[in-house]
Amino acid sequence: MNLTLKVWRQKDGKAKGELVTYQIKDVSPDSSFLEMLDMLNENLVNEGKDPAAFDHDCREGICGMCSLYINGEAHGPGRLITTCQLHMRSFKDGETIYIEPFRAAAFPVIKDLVVDRSAFDRIQQAGGYVSVNTSGNTQDANSLPIPKDDADKAFDAATCIGCGACVATCKNSSAMLFVAAKVSQFALLPQGKVEAKRRVLNMVKQMDEEGFGNCTNTGACEVECPKGISLENIARMNREYFSAAITSEE
Amino acid sequence: MSLDAKIPEGPLKDKWTNHKNHINVVNPANKRHIDIIVVGTGLAGGAAAASLAEMGYNVKAFCYQDSPRRAHSIAAQGGINAAKNYQNDGDSTYRLFYDTVKGGDYRSREANVYRLAEVSANIIDQCVAQGVPFARDYGGLLDNRSFGGVLVSRTFYAKGQTGQQLLLGAYSAMNRQIAQGKIAMYNRHEMLDVVLVGGKARGIIARDLVTGEIERHSAHAVIVATGGYGNVFFLSTNAMGSNVTASWKIHKKGAYFANPCYTQIHPTCIPRSGDHQSKLTLMSESLRNDGRIWVPKKLEDVKAIREGKLKPKELKEEDRDYYLERRYPAFGNLVPRDVASRAAKERCDAGFGVNATGEAVYLDFASAIMRYGTTEAHIQGLHNPTQDQIRELGEKAVENKYGNLFQMYEKIVDQNPYKTPMMIYPAVHYTMGGIWVDYNLMTTIPGCYAAGEANFSDHGANRLGASALMQGLADGYFVLPYTVGDYLANDIRTGKIPTNSPEFDAAEKEVKDRLERFINIKGTKSVDHFHKELGKVMWDNVGMARNAEGLKEAMAKIKQIREEFWKDVRVPGGLNEMNPELEKAGRVADFLELGELFAKDALDRNESCGGHFREESVEIGGEQEGEAKRDDANFAFVSAWEWTGNPSEAKLHKENLVFHDIELKQRSYK
Ligand SMILES: Cc1cc2nc3c(=O)[nH]c(=O)nc-3n(C[C@H](O)[C@H](O)[C@H](O)COP(=O)(O)OP(=O)(O)OC[C@H]3O[C@@H](n4cnc5c(N)ncnc54)[C@H](O)[C@@H]3O)c2cc1C
Ligand code: SF4
Ligand code: FES
Numbered sequence: 001m002n003l004t005l006k007v008w009r010q011k012d013g014k015a016k017g018e019l020v021t022y023q024i025k026d027v028s029p030d031s032s033f034l035e036m037l038d039m040l041n042e043n044l045v046n047e048g049k050d051p052a053a054f055d056h057d058c059r060e061g062i063c064g065m066c067s068l069y070i071n072g073e074a075h076g077p078g079r080l081i082t083t084c085q086l087h088m089r090s091f092k093d094g095e096t097i098y099i100e101p102f103r104a105a106a107f108p109v110i111k112d113l114v115v116d117r118s119a120f121d122r123i124q125q126a127g128g129y130v131s132v133n134t135s136g137n138t139q140d141a142n143s144l145p146i147p148k149d150d151a152d153k154a155f156d157a158a159t160c161i162g163c164g165a166c167v168a169t170c171k172n173s174s175a176m177l178f179v180a181a182k183v184s185q186f187a188l189l190p191q192g193k194v195e196a197k198r199r200v201l202n203m204v205k206q207m208d209e210e211g212f213g214n215c216t217n218t219g220a221c222e223v224e225c226p227k228g229i230s231l232e233n234i235a236r237m238n239r240e241y242f243s244a245a246i247t248s249e250e
Numbered sequence: 251m252s253l254d255a256k257i258p259e260g261p262l263k264d265k266w267t268n269h270k271n272h273i274n275v276v277n278p279a280n281k282r283h284i285d286i287i288v289v290g291t292g293l294a295g296g297a298a299a300a301s302l303a304e305m306g307y308n309v310k311a312f313c314y315q316d317s318p319r320r321a322h323s324i325a326a327q328g329g330i331n332a333a334k335n336y337q338n339d340g341d342s343t344y345r346l347f348y349d350t351v352k353g354g355d356y357r358s359r360e361a362n363v364y365r366l367a368e369v370s371a372n373i374i375d376q377c378v379a380q381g382v383p384f385a386r387d388y389g390g391l392l393d394n395r396s397f398g399g400v401l402v403s404r405t406f407y408a409k410g411q412t413g414q415q416l417l418l419g420a421y422s423a424m425n426r427q428i429a430q431g432k433i434a435m436y437n438r439h440e441m442l443d444v445v446l447v448g449g450k451a452r453g454i455i456a457r458d459l460v461t462g463e464i465e466r467h468s469a470h471a472v473i474v475a476t477g478g479y480g481n482v483f484f485l486s487t488n489a490m491g492s493n494v495t496a497s498w499k500i501h502k503k504g505a506y507f508a509n510p511c512y513t514q515i516h517p518t519c520i521p522r523s524g525d526h527q528s529k530l531t532l533m534s535e536s537l538r539n540d541g542r543i544w545v546p547k548k549l550e551d552v553k554a555i556r557e558g559k560l561k562p563k564e565l566k567e568e569d570r571d572y573y574l575e576r577r578y579p580a581f582g583n584l585v586p587r588d589v590a591s592r593a594a595k596e597r598c599d600a601g602f603g604v605n606a607t608g609e610a611v612y613l614d615f616a617s618a619i620m621r622y623g624t625t626e627a628h629i630q631g632l633h634n635p636t637q638d639q640i641r642e643l644g645e646k647a648v649e650n651k652y653g654n655l656f657q658m659y660e661k662i663v664d665q666n667p668y669k670t671p672m673m674i675y676p677a678v679h680y681t682m683g684g685i686w687v688d689y690n691l692m693t694t695i696p697g698c699y700a701a702g703e704a705n706f707s708d709h710g711a712n713r714l715g716a717s718a719l720m721q722g723l724a725d726g727y728f729v730l731p732y733t734v735g736d737y738l739a740n741d742i743r744t745g746k747i748p749t750n751s752p753e754f755d756a757a758e759k760e761v762k763d764r765l766e767r768f769i770n771i772k773g774t775k776s777v778d779h780f781h782k783e784l785g786k787v788m789w790d791n792v793g794m795a796r797n798a799e800g801l802k803e804a805m806a807k808i809k810q811i812r813e814e815f816w817k818d819v820r821v822p823g824g825l826n827e828m829n830p831e832l833e834k835a836g837r838v839a840d841f842l843e844l845g846e847l848f849a850k851d852a853l854d855r856n857e858s859c860g861g862h863f864r865e866e867s868v869e870i871g872g873e874q875e876g877e878a879k880r881d882d883a884n885f886a887f888v889s890a891w892e893w894t895g896n897p898s899e900a901k902l903h904k905e906n907l908v909f910h911d912i913e914l915k916q917r918s919y920k
Contacts, residue, residue: 011827027526028526030523030526030664031527032528035526036526042776045831046774046776046820049822050823051822051831053828055316056490058322058489058490059528059529060658061658062324062411063322063325064319065315085662087662089664111828114828117317118317118437121319121435121437124422124425125428129380130379131426132379134297134300134727134731135376136369136372136373136375136728138376138378139379142391144378145389145390146390148386148387148388148390151383151384151386152386155383155385155408159411162317185381189383191378191379
């Protein structure tokens with residue numbers, strides 16, 4: 001396949017970026033989108049130019065590192081996939097493809113297509129854990145049965161890979177789906193109940209401080225989420241939040 | 251330096267308890283004055299960082315990704331072993347220990363493996379307490395699956411995402427400590443050297459991957475938990491950034507490298523589709539429970555299939571060669587990984603590979619679909635169901651079991667595995683070799699530890715499925731917190747380690763000079779070009795089957811590629827900015843040295859054991875004709891290599907393996 005690429009190039013966080021046009025030839029439809037970018041970069045290196053920086057690591061849809069906004073969609077066309085799981089057979093020969101970083105005020109660009117998502121880490125640090133020491137002297141794992149249904153729901157929420165597509169795709173740049181996934185995982189499990197109130201209040205507070213926008217229930221996040229995290233989680237978090245806000249002593 | 255594994259005295263089952271009772275402890279007030287560096291935040295490093303910070307030490311943790319949550323442990327699918335015996339099928343600490351030593355083809359250290367089995371049960375308790383959502387049954391209790399040809403069901407799992415859930419557990423424990431200021435987390439940082447002061451590890455030099463700044467970090471101890479080095483083969487199931495750099499740097503400063511040639515080549519991966527390929531994808535081993543592996547019997551059918559004139563489904567039963575069932579009637583498709591991989595290679599080398607590259611075999615679910623369909627029809631009380639009805643019911647049943655894997659396959663290959671057999675081929679997956687450590691996980695550099703896949707300790711010459719996650723968490727949560735304290739008890743009066751010493755100056759200069767050298771070569775070929783060349787030599791000569799001639803050739807070729815690299819590589823961009831090509835250059839330069847040592851180790855070990863298969867060392871005659879032949883009389887030792895300035899001149903130290911509690915036997919799967 002032969003393609004025209006419009007790639008966002010930005011030297012660093014302070015520089016002004018722009019879309020730069022590149023032509024690329026003989027791309028195999030079986031190659032992945034990131035392999036196509038590897039090929040572009042190899043060409044650029046051979047021509048003595050600077051390759052385009054982009055984040056990636058596992059290349060199998062689980063680490064959450066890859067984060068491209070392709071033709072106006074987070075992780076590109078296709079549902080329930082990350083950028084690294086996108087293959088060139090989803091595009092047509094001769095097509096023009098726009099490649100940009102995940103954009104949000106809380107995700108500043110570091111270079112080219114790489115953004116800073118450390119705000120997500122800070123939200124988790126505000127309460128995304130169960131306060132138990134790693135001594136190994138906890139009770140036997142089976143002493144606390146958990147209904148399968150709850151365990152399965154908690155698992156579904158826990159599959160969030162922290163990629164940020166929900167934020168990038170939301171017109172308000174809201175991080176609600178991401179935060180709700182963690183809050184839900186713990187809210188559904190007995191281990192997480194003890195600290196549930198503090199957790200939701202602190203995580204939401206941190207989310208607001210990081211500059212993510214408000215949720216207006218457009219549902220765009222659920223559509224683009226590669227792990228199919230459901231909007232139900234946002235509803236659950238809202239319930240958790242309001243009941244915590246009303247009853248909290250703090 | 252003599253190689254003392256520091257195995258505690260006493261009977262096997264009491265060693266760890268006795269050891270813990272007798273080692274030094276640092277009092278809580280003193281811990282506040284002690285700094286520990288943890289490089290790597292996968293299961294091993296993440297667990298260690300969280301535990302040590304909880305105990306009161308000041309921890310500095312480093313990873314090259316943008317968050318600790320993205321370490322490659324996240325990609326583990328299948329599960330984690332633990333001797334809980336929840337299924338009441340006779341599992342025990344001893345059985346897990348025995349299976350691991352046998353699975354490792356009697357090339358691991360008994361005392362370490364026993365400790366691993368002993369602490370395994372606690373791992374599950376710990377993770378459940380952290381809120382890790384393991385799979386459960388309808389009674390609300392934890393579910394298990396069986397894995398990797400063992401006879402009990404001891405694998406805990408969270409659908410196909412066990413590694414992710416365990417890592418998020420360790421990440422959350424870290425987050426709690428980061429929030430309290432007990433862990434300082436350095437994301438997007440790469441360790442580029444260790445600093446020794448007075449012969450002890452006292453810090454590291456790291457590069458901030460965003461600004462390019464070179465930083466000095468000091469500590470009283472350094473833990474390296476940076477994962478495996480499978481990417482020396484270029485193509486592997488490892489993440490793109492997985493590397494040997496941290497391990498290699500400590501090796502060059504005095505840590506011995508053990509058994510570099512022990513590599514696990516996993517039989518069920520998606521085959522390579524062309525030269526554009528950047529990595530390989532694993533399909534869970536669980537598929538071998540139901541899939542049957544075959545190639546055509548006749549070469550003309552192979553030809554027709556490759557040309558697209560014949561569909562695999564159209565081939566008659568009698569024209570198919572179910573070679574694992576033929577060669578290993580007792581274990582069939584469930585032989586261990588190394589055996590299955592070699593058998594696939596044997597067929598493909600003989601010309602029976604079924605795709606364009608000639609490197610693929612079929613994994614066929616057609617009979618499983620019909621078998622499950624028939625059972626399902628019975629359950630639903632369907633009398634005289636049609637073949638189509640049975641197939642439909644069977645496909646549903648298979649989807650319930652393996653749906654997400656089938657979907658992943660279809661996304662990558664663009665073929666529907668319910669309708670046409672999957673194609674698979676072996677790929678590099680895990681490295682059993684690694685930095686040599688004693689019982690305390692300390693390397694041959696005092697105060698420098700290695701944990702997780704980065705060390706060599708527990709899996710011998712072959713790792714059992716679901717045991718790497720177990721080892722990583724055992725090292726991090728339950729072993730290092732004790733053993734590091736034992737060492738640090740002597741450091742309570744040392745005070746902060748200054749970073750303005752001549753040792754730090756020298757280490758920093760070395761790092762900077764090397765980075766400048768990369769940029770200044772201004773050659774004509776990309777880093778990837780050299781990495782691919784290295785990978786090809788490794789795969790062709792140091793892959794699934796090795797012989798003396800090929801290994802010597804590999805050593806010579808790798809040396810040549812390395813020299814070429816240092817003359818002709820082109821690294822664009824500058825030092826003081828985010829520069830992924832520069833990062834890659836550093837990693838590939840280290841792989842180019844490791845690769846040669848790897849081949850040397852394989853050459854030196856003139857026996858076949860586990861994942862290491864020497865064509866010169868096979869059974870001749872009898873039932874086991876052609877199978878791998880171990881040589882316990884001459885090779886029951888760990889090869890620990892000392893750096894002397896050149897990989898080909900590394901000096902061998904042997905740790906003899908003594909087995910008190912296990913009888914050495916030939917592995918037979920016939
Ligand atoms: C696809 C796949 C599936 C697997 N499935 C299973 C399974 O089902 N069960 C099982 O038991 N095992 C499985 N394994 C093996 C297992 O996942 C790994 O062996 C294990 O997770 C390794 O953990 P680790 O903590 O040692 O290293 P990793 O998780 O690889 O972490 C390495 C860490 O080191 C950091 N790092 C590396 N180099 C540097 C440097 N120079 N400077 C700073 N930081 C650095 C990285 O950022 C990362 O944080 C699988 C492996 C793969 C590849
Ligand atoms: S909720 Fe979905 S889109 Fe958002 S970070 Fe998690 S996985 Fe990514
Ligand atoms: S690179 Fe890991 S999810 Fe895409």
